[in-house]
Amino acid sequence: MSSPLEIPEDGWWDRNINRRESIWLGLSGIWSLIIFAWMSAFTRIGEQNPIGVTYQVSAREYQEKMQSYKEAASERGDALVPPDTDVFIAAFRFSWDGTPVVLEAGTEYDFHLSSYDVQHGFSIRPEHALSKQMNFQVLPGYEWILPMTFDEPGVYHVICNEYCGNGHRTMHGTIEVVDER
Amino acid sequence: MNLDVLGLFDNDYDTEGFRTCSVTGLKIHRSAENYVKLFGLTAVVALLVGGIFAFTVAMTRWEVVGLLQPSDFYIHLSLHAWNLLIFWMVFMEIAILYVGGPMVLGRRLPITRVAQTGYVSMVLGALVINVSIFLTSPPDTAPLLTAYAPLQSPPAFYAGVILFIVGAVVAALPFFLTLWRERREYPNRSLPLVAFGAFVTSIIAVEALVGGLITFVVTFLWRIDLIQWMDAAWYRQMYWTIGHGTQQINLAAMVTVWYFLTHVVGGAEVISEKVSRTAFILYLFFINLGAAHHLMSDPAVSVGWRIFNTSYAFYGAAFASMIHAFAIPAGLEAGRRKRGKGGGTFGWLTNAPWANPVFSATIFSIILFGFLGGITGVVMGQMQVNMTWHNTFATVGHFHGTVAVGTTLAFMGLVFFVVRTMFQRRLSFGRMASLQPFFYAGAMGIVVIMMMYVGILYGVPRRTAEIVRNIPGTEFSLQAASPLFAIFGVFAILAITAGTIFVVVAVASLLIGDRVTGPEDNADLVPDGGAATDDKPVHAYEMRGTFLICLVFMAVFIGSYVINWYVLTELWSVGV
Ligand SMILES: [Cu+2]
Numbered sequence: 181m182s183s184p185l186e187i188p189e190d191g192w193w194d195r196n197i198n199r200r201e202s203i204w205l206g207l208s209g210i211w212s213l214i215i216f217a218w219m220s221a222f223t224r225i226g227e228q229n230p231i232g233v234t235y236q237v238s239a240r241e242y243q244e245k246m247q248s249y250k251e252a253a254s255e256r257g258d259a260l261v262p263p264d265t266d267v268f269i270a271a272f273r274f275s276w277d278g279t280p281v282v283l284e285a286g287t288e289y290d291f292h293l294s295s296y297d298v299q300h301g302f303s304i305r306p307e308h309a310l311s312k313q314m315n316f317q318v319l320p321g322y323e324w325i326l327p328m329t330f331d332e333p334g335v336y337h338v339i340c341n342e343y344c345g346n347g348h349r350t351m352h353g354t355i356e357v358v359d360e361r
Numbered sequence: 362m363n364l365d366v367l368g369l370f371d372n373d374y375d376t377e378g379f380r381t382c383s384v385t386g387l388k389i390h391r392s393a394e395n396y397v398k399l400f401g402l403t404a405v406v407a408l409l410v411g412g413i414f415a416f417t418v419a420m421t422r423w424e425v426v427g428l429l430q431p432s433d434f435y436i437h438l439s440l441h442a443w444n445l446l447i448f449w450m451v452f453m454e455i456a457i458l459y460v461g462g463p464m465v466l467g468r469r470l471p472i473t474r475v476a477q478t479g480y481v482s483m484v485l486g487a488l489v490i491n492v493s494i495f496l497t498s499p500p501d502t503a504p505l506l507t508a509y510a511p512l513q514s515p516p517a518f519y520a521g522v523i524l525f526i527v528g529a530v531v532a533a534l535p536f537f538l539t540l541w542r543e544r545r546e547y548p549n550r551s552l553p554l555v556a557f558g559a560f561v562t563s564i565i566a567v568e569a570l571v572g573g574l575i576t577f578v579v580t581f582l583w584r585i586d587l588i589q590w591m592d593a594a595w596y597r598q599m600y601w602t603i604g605h606g607t608q609q610i611n612l613a614a615m616v617t618v619w620y621f622l623t624h625v626v627g628g629a630e631v632i633s634e635k636v637s638r639t640a641f642i643l644y645l646f647f648i649n650l651g652a653a654h655h656l657m658s659d660p661a662v663s664v665g666w667r668i669f670n671t672s673y674a675f676y677g678a679a680f681a682s683m684i685h686a687f688a689i690p691a692g693l694e695a696g697r698r699k700r701g702k703g704g705g706t707f708g709w710l711t712n713a714p715w716a717n718p719v720f721s722a723t724i725f726s727i728i729l730f731g732f733l734g735g736i737t738g739v740v741m742g743q744m745q746v747n748m749t750w751h752n753t754f755a756t757v758g759h760f761h762g763t764v765a766v767g768t769t770l771a772f773m774g775l776v777f778f779v780v781r782t783m784f785q786r787r788l789s790f791g792r793m794a795s796l797q798p799f800f801y802a803g804a805m806g807i808v809v810i811m812m813m814y815v816g817i818l819y820g821v822p823r824r825t826a827e828i829v830r831n832i833p834g835t836e837f838s839l840q841a842a843s844p845l846f847a848i849f850g851v852f853a854i855l856a857i858t859a860g861t862i863f864v865v866v867a868v869a870s871l872l873i874g875d876r877v878t879g880p881e882d883n884a885d886l887v888p889d890g891g892a893a894t895d896d897k898p899v900h901a902y903e904m905r906g907t908f909l910i911c912l913v914f915m916a917v918f919i920g921s922y923v924i925n926w927y928v929l930t931e932l933w934s935v936g937v
Contacts, residue, residue: 182631182899184554184620185385185465192551192634198695198900200908201633201687207915208683212676215922219743220668228929229936230748234660293660298512299593301752305820310841312932313820315751317659319593320511324660329934337837341752341822344512345502346432349825350833 230316232326239296239320246270246277256282259356268292269338269353271300271318273345276338276353284360288329295320301342304355306334315341330357369402369784369871370395378469383880384782384887385625388467394783396476397456397464400532401779403484404452404772405867410491411444412860419808419857423850424827424843434826439494439503446506446764447607448487451529453772454566454614455479456779458536461559461617466552471538479532486525493517505824507604510580510591519581526570526577526603533563554631554638558617561641565613568649569606576600594661605652608760611768612682613644615726618771619689622723622778627713628700628888629692630899640684647677651738657747667744679739686731687911695902700888706906716795717885718788719781722774725802730767733809736918737762746925748935755816757823762809770802773863780867781883786874794866801859804852811849815842817928 182188197205223229237245245268252263259280262268267289270277277296283289293302295318305313316326330336340351374380378391417437420428429437463470470476493515497503504514508522540552540560552560576599583591620637623629631637653670656662690710697709704712714720737759741750750756777794780786788794815821819842821829829839829846877883 182634184558184624184629184631185387186553188551188554188631188634195633195635195898196900197633197636198691198902198904200904201636201691201900204687204908204911205636205684208680208687211683211915211918212680215739215743216676219745222745223664223668226745226930227934228745228748228932230658230744231664231936232660299509299597301822303752303820303822307837310819310839311817311928313753314748314932314935315658315753315820316748317597317656317751319597319660321593322660326935327937331933337835339820339822339828339832341824342509343435343502343505343824346435346499349431349828352832352835352837354835354837 228314230326232324234325235323236321237294237323242270242294242323243296245292245323249278262289265289266292269302270294270296271302271340271344271351272296273298274340274347274351276340276351279338279353280356282356282358283330285330285333285357286360288327291326291328293318293324293326294322298344299342300340300344300351303339303341304336306332306336306357308334317342333357333359367872370398372783372785379467382782384883387464389464389783390467390469392470392473393459393463393468396470396473396480397459397779398783399480400452400456400459401776403480404449404456405776405864407444407448407452407487408769408860409864411441411449412857412864414438414441414444415853415860416857419850419853421826423846423853424830425847426850427827429826431826435505435824436494436497436503438824439505440491442506443487443490443494445769446760447525450611450764450768450772451525451607452483453775454562454610455483455529455532457614457618457775458533458559458563460621461556461562462536462539465556465559466539466543468539468543470535471542472535476532476535479528479530479534482528482531483525484528486521486523486528489517489521489524493521507600508580509593509600510583510596511593513584516581516584519577519584522577523574523581526574530567530570530574533566536563551634554634555617555621557638558613558620558641561645562610562613562617564645565606565648566610569603569610572599572606573603576603594659597656597659598662601652601655602649605655606649608763609644609648609651611764612648613641615730615768615771616641616682616685616689618775619685619723619727620692622719622771622774623689623693624696626717626720626723626778626886626888627693628696628702629689630696630699632688632691632695632899632904636684637688640681640688643677643681643684647674647681650674651678651742654738654742654747657742657744658751664744675742676739679735682731682735686727686735686914687907689727690910691904691907694904694907695899696888698902699897699899703903706909709906714885718794718798719774719778719886721795722770722777722798722802725798726767726770726774729770729802729806729809730763731914732917733806734759734763734767736921737813739918740921740925743925746929749817749925749929749932752823753816754821754823755813758809758812758814758816761805761812766802766805766809770798773798773801776863776867778886780870780874781877781886784871785877786870787877787882788866789869789874790866793862797859797862797866801856801863804855804859807852808849808856811845811852815845815849818842818845
C-alpha cells in the first residue's frame with residue numbers, strides 16, 4: 181500500500197519506475213526542450229517578435245516629441261502622414277494621439293509607443309480580418325520603439341485593451357494602410 | 362475560544378482531543394479540525410459573494426443583456442475577481458495546509474491563537490477590500506486584481522490588501538511550526554506525499570505573499586503621497602510576483618488535493634514517490650517564474666529576461682505538471698487494478714465511483730485543468746504567441762480554465778469531503794449533489810472555450826463592459842463575435858446555476874443534513890474492494906489506460922501549439 185497520507189517505506193527513492201511512466205517522462209522532457217528551442221530560435225528566424233528598443237521618457241518629453249513629429253508630418257484629410265518611417269503614437273485617457281495615420285504597405289515603420297498618463301493596451305487588427313490581431317502593453321514613462329511592416333492595405337483599428345478608466349471602451353484609433361506608390 | 366456554533370464543531374474526541382477518521386484513518390485533533398472547518402466555511406461564503414458578481418459581470422459582457430453601466434462594470438468585475446480568485450482560494454488553501462500538516466501527521470494545531478489572529482486579519486482585510494471597491498468613486502477607479510499603478514484606487518483598498526496578505530502569512534505559521542516540530546521529533550522520517558505537497562505549496566505561497574507585501578506597501582505609500590513617483594514597469598514586475606504567484610499556490614494546492622482525494626475516495630496509490638516528489642521540487646524552483654508570461658508583450662523587460670523566465674525556467678514547471686498529469690491518473694489506475702477493479706483498458710475509470718461528487722469533481726478538475734488551463738498557459742506563455750493573447754478575452758479563458766474549472770472543482774470536491782467527514786453530515790439533495798460536478802464542469806468548460814475563441818478569433822479585449830456591438834465614437838464593431846457571445850452567455854448562466862447548487866447543497870447539508878452516525882454512513886467514501894492484499898509493488902501494475910489518455914493530451918497540446926503558431930505567422934511582421 182503506497183498511500184500519499186503515510187510516511188513512505190524505506191528505500192522509496194530506489195523503487196523502480198513503471199516503464200510507461202518512464203516513456204512519458206521522456207516524451208514530456210523532449211517536448212519541453214522543443215518548445216524552449218523553438219521560442220528561442222524564432223527570435224532569430226521569425227517575423228513576429230515583440231522585440232524593440234525601450235527608452236525612459238517623461239510624459240512631457242514625449243509630448244514634445246509628438247509635437248515636433250506632428251509639425252513635420254503632412255496631412256491627408258484628418259489623418260497624419262509621417263515625414264519618414266518613424267510613427268509616433270501616444271495613449272492617453274481616452275484617445276490615441278497620433279491617429280488617424282496613413283501608412284504605406286510594405287514599408288518598415290518604427291512605431292514609437294508611450295503613454296501620457298496611465299497604462300494602456302495597444303490592440304490592433306484590420307477590419308477585413310478580425311482574427312489577425314496583436315496586442316502590446318503601453319506604459320507611461322517608457323518609449324517603446326517597435327518596427328512593423330504591414331503586408332496588406334486596409335483600415336486597421338486600434339482599441340485600448342488595458343483598463344484605463346470609465347471611458348476606456350471608447351478609446352479607439354485607426355491606421356490606414358495604403359498601397360505603396 | 363468557543364467555536365461551537367449551530368452544532369457544527371461538536372465531534373466526539375477522546376480525552377486527548379483526538380479522534381480517528383473512519384474514511385481516511387487519520388488521527389485528527391480537535392484544534393486542527395475546527396480551524397479547517399472555519400477556513401473552509403469562510404471560503405464558501407466568499408464563493409457565494411464572488412458568484413453573485415459572476416452573474417452581473419457575465420450578463421454585462423453578453424451585450425444582448427447588457428446589465429451594467431460601464432461605470433459599475435469594473436467595480437463588479439473587481440468584486441468578482443477578489444472574492445473568487447483570492448478569498449475563495451486562499452481561505453481554502455489555509456485549510457489545506459492544516460489538513461496537509463497537522464491532520465496528516467496526526468498532530469494538534471499548535472499556536473491556535475496565531476491561527477486565530479491570522480484568520481481575523483484575513484477576514485478584516487477581505488471586508489475592507491470589498492467595501493472599498495464597492496464604494497470606489499472618481500478620481501479613484503476600481504482595481505480589478507491588478508490595480509495597475511499609476512491608475513489609482515482608494516487608499517483603503519491597498520490597506521485592505523496588506524491586512525489580508527499579512528493575515529495569510531500569519532495563518533500559515535502554525536503549519537510551519539507543525540512541520541518543524543515533526544522534523545525535530547523524527548529527524549529521519551520522510552513526510553507523507555500530501556504533507557510534502559502542502560509544504561511546497563506553503564513555500565511558494567510565502568514567496569508570493571512577501572512579494573505582494575512589498576508591492577502593496579510601496580503602492581499604498583504612493584497612494585497616500587509619501588512616495589511621489591510610481592514606475593509602471595516596476596509595479597508590473599513586482600505586482601506579478603503575487604498576481605500570478607497566488608495562482609501558483611492554487612496550482613500546487615490543487616495538485617496536492619488531487620493526490621489526497623483520488624486516494625481516499627478512488628483508491629489511488631502513489632506509483633512513484635521519487636517521481637511525484639521530484640515534480641513538486643521542480644515547482645518549488647521554477648513555477649513562480651511562470652508569472653513572467655504577463656510581461657511578454659511589455660516594453661521595459663529585456664528579451665533575455667523574457668526567454669529565460671518563460672521558456673528556459675518555466676518549462677521546468679510545465680514538465681512538472683506533465684509528470685503529475687501521468688502520476689495521478691496512473692495512481693488511480695494501478696490502485697484500482699490492485700483491488701480487482703481493473704477490467705480492460707479503461708475499466709478502472711468507468712467503474713469508478715462517479716456518483717460520488719467528491720470523486721467526479723476531482724476527476725473533472727484534473728481533466729479540465731490539463732486540457733483547458735494547462736495547455737493554454739504554456740502556449741500563451743510563449744513570448745511571440747503571447748502577442749495574440751495578451752489582454753484579450755482569451756486570457757480570461759485561460760485563467761477560467763485553470764481556476765474556475767480546475768482549482769474550483771477540486772476545492773468543491775474537498776468541501777463536500779469535509780462536509781461528510783469533518784462536519785459529519787450526509788449531503789442533502791443527494792441526487793442533485795451527485796450531478797453538480799457534471800453540470801458545473803460541462804457548463805463552465807464551454808464558457809471557457811467561448812472566452813478563448815472570442816479572444817483569439819476576434820481580438821475582443823478583456824476588462825471592457827461592452828465593445829462588441831458598440832464602440833462609442835466609431836462605426837467599427839466586433840459584431841462578428843456576437844454568436845459566440847450568445848453561447849457564452851447561456852452557458853455562463855448554466856455554470857452559475859451549477860455553482861449555486863454547490864453552495865445550496867453544502868450549506869443545506871450543514872444546517873439540515875442528516876448526521877453521520879457511524880462509519881457505515883460514510884462507507885461510500887471508502888474505495889471499494891477494500892485494502893489490497895497481494896504484495897506486488899504498485900509500479901508493476903498496468904498503466905496503459907493512463908498512458909493512452911496522456912498520449913491524447915500530448916496530441917491536443919501539440920495541436921494547439923501548432924495552430925497558435927500558425928495564426929501568429931499569418932500576421933504582418935513586427936519587432937526586430
Ligand atoms: Cu486606455
